[in-house]
Amino acid sequence: MAYPGFFTIALYRVAHLLWNLNIPIIPRQISEYAHRKTGIDIHPGAEIGRRFFIDHGTGIVIGETATVGNDVKIYHGVTLGALNVSKDKAQTKRHPNIEDRVIIYSHATILGGDTTIGHDSVIGG
Secondary structure, X not given: OOOHHHHHXXXXXXXXXXXXXXXXXXXXXXXXXXXXXXXXEEOOOOEEOOOOEEEOOOOOEEOOOOEEOOOOEEEOOOEEEOOOOOOOOOOOOXXXXXXXXXXXXXXXXXXXXXXXXXXXXXXXX
């Protein structure tokens, strides 16, 4: 495995395709395999745009309802997580929205479904 970020993103793309086809179990198995190999945990339900780049990826977590735009760069230890985990199925958006051309530096934690990081932002860790 030459580059863990690239490896994980490639496996995420396959898992996401299967997730969108409503194929059970296999997408989660793919994401868990990638997580074990690289320490990067991307849920197959997350929406990730083009040219997404992970630099030094260990400890990255991207939740199921997160959306990540194009040309986004994320460093190690970043969490795009849920602020509150509700059992209310009406609340479907639990993870943040990251728009295009955003850089998120090491160990930043961004929580919540109503959180949006705008275009061309830089988040410090």
